[in-house]
Amino acid sequence: DSGVTQTPKHLITATGQRVTLRCSPRSGDLSVYWYQQSLDQGLQFLIQYYNGEERAKGNILERFSAQQFPDLHSELNLSSLELGDSALYFCASSVGGRGRGSPLHFGNGTRLTVT
Amino acid sequence: GQQVMQIPQYQHVQEGEDFTTYCNSSTTLSNIQWYKQRPGGHPVFLIQLVKSGEVKKQKRLTFQFGEAKKNSSLHITATQTTDVGTYFCAGIKAAGNKLTFGGGTRVLVKP
Numbered sequence: 319d320s321g322v323t324q325t326p327k328h329l330i331t332a333t334g335q336r337v338t339l340r341c342s343p344r345s346g347d348l349s350v351y352w353y354q355q356s357l358d359q360g361l362q363f364l365i366q367y368y369n370g371e372e373r374a375k376g377n378i379l380e381r382f383s384a385q386q387f388p389d390l391h392s393e394l395n396l397s398s399l400e401l402g403d404s405a406l407y408f409c410a411s412s413v414g415g416r417g418r419g420s421p422l423h424f425g426n427g428t429r430l431t432v433t
Numbered sequence: 434g435q436q437v438m439q440i441p442q443y444q445h446v447q448e449g450e451d452f453t454t455y456c457n458s459s460t461t462l463s464n465i466q467w468y469k470q471r472p473g474g475h476p477v478f479l480i481q482l483v484k485s486g487e488v489k490k491q492k493r494l495t496f497q498f499g500e501a502k503k504n505s506s507l508h509i510t511a512t513q514t515t516d517v518g519t520y521f522c523a524g525i526k527a528a529g530n531k532l533t534f535g536g537g538t539r540v541l542v543k544p
Contacts, residue, residue: 320475353534360536361476361521374531408475421466421478422523422532 321345324409324425332433336397339428343390343411349373350392351410351422352384361408367392399432406430437524439535446512447543454538456505456522463527465498465505470537471518479520502527514542 321344331337343350352364363376367386378384381399386392396403406427414420436459446452456465464483468476480489482498482505489496493516495508505522519537526533 320477351532361534363531363533366531376531410476421481422468422476423478424475426475 320423320425322409322411322423322425324407324428326428327426328429328431330431330433331399333399333401335399335432336395337399337430339394339396339407339409339430341392341394341409341411341425343392343409344423347411347413347423348390349412349414349420350386350390351412352378352392352394353408353410355406355408355427357405364394396430401432404430404432437522437533437535439520439522439538441538442536444538444540445543446516446540448512448514450512451508451510452512452540453506453508454520454540456507456524456535458503458524458526460503461527462502462524463529465502465522465524466532467496467505467507468521468523468534469518470521474518476521509540512540512542514544516540517542 323342325340348369351366353361364378365384366374370386381397384394408427410422410424412420412422438457440455466481467479470476486500487498493510497506519539521537523532523534
């Protein structure tokens with residue numbers, strides 16, 4: 319158990335809809351990262367927050383947004399969903415904000431299916 | 434932008450044999466991390482290398498960081514069925530702050 323909690327585990331929705339994925343980081347971790355993993359693909363970095371502020375941005379679409387709240391949990395909002403958004407979305411957390419010496423601890427992921 | 438490439442993409446290994454997977458960066462890295470993702474699971478941190486030429490061992494796994502800090506390798510000896518999964522390397526560009534993952538090497542073990 320990594321200590322990172324993601325909900326829901328599975329999500330099935332229709333094209334054009336909007337969903338929210340939630341992540342609670344490990345106790346004591348200040349950074350939260352979001353990654354997208356399509357079937358049998360690598361990990362595409364979306365965005366990182368550190369102590370409530372956006373720290374780094376990756377290949378995140380304009381239809382996607384995220385935030386980290388004062389209690390350090392994070393939400394990833396996906397809107398105007400398309401079939402191609404179907405993927406496994408991982409949240410990870412780390413102690414530090416710059417990655418050096420801070421291993422990432424991944425949650426179990428949310429599997430999103432857009433029909 | 435920074436790119437991290439892993440080869441091979443797929444590795445079919447006979448149980449008991451050794452194999453090596455490689456990670457190459459287009460830029461010099463400050464450190465490199467390795468993760469393992471079992472089928473249906475999430476990536477799990479294995480190890481981090483920081484120094485040029487560093488070598489670290491974890492039982493049958495040997496990790497190495499290149500002298501120029503632009504490449505890394507993972508060598509597994511006497512492969513077991515428990516080694517099945519995808520191995521990812523991830524690096525941070527020197528003076529950077531974004532961890533970039535390679536595409537992973539998917540390892541399949543033939544009993």
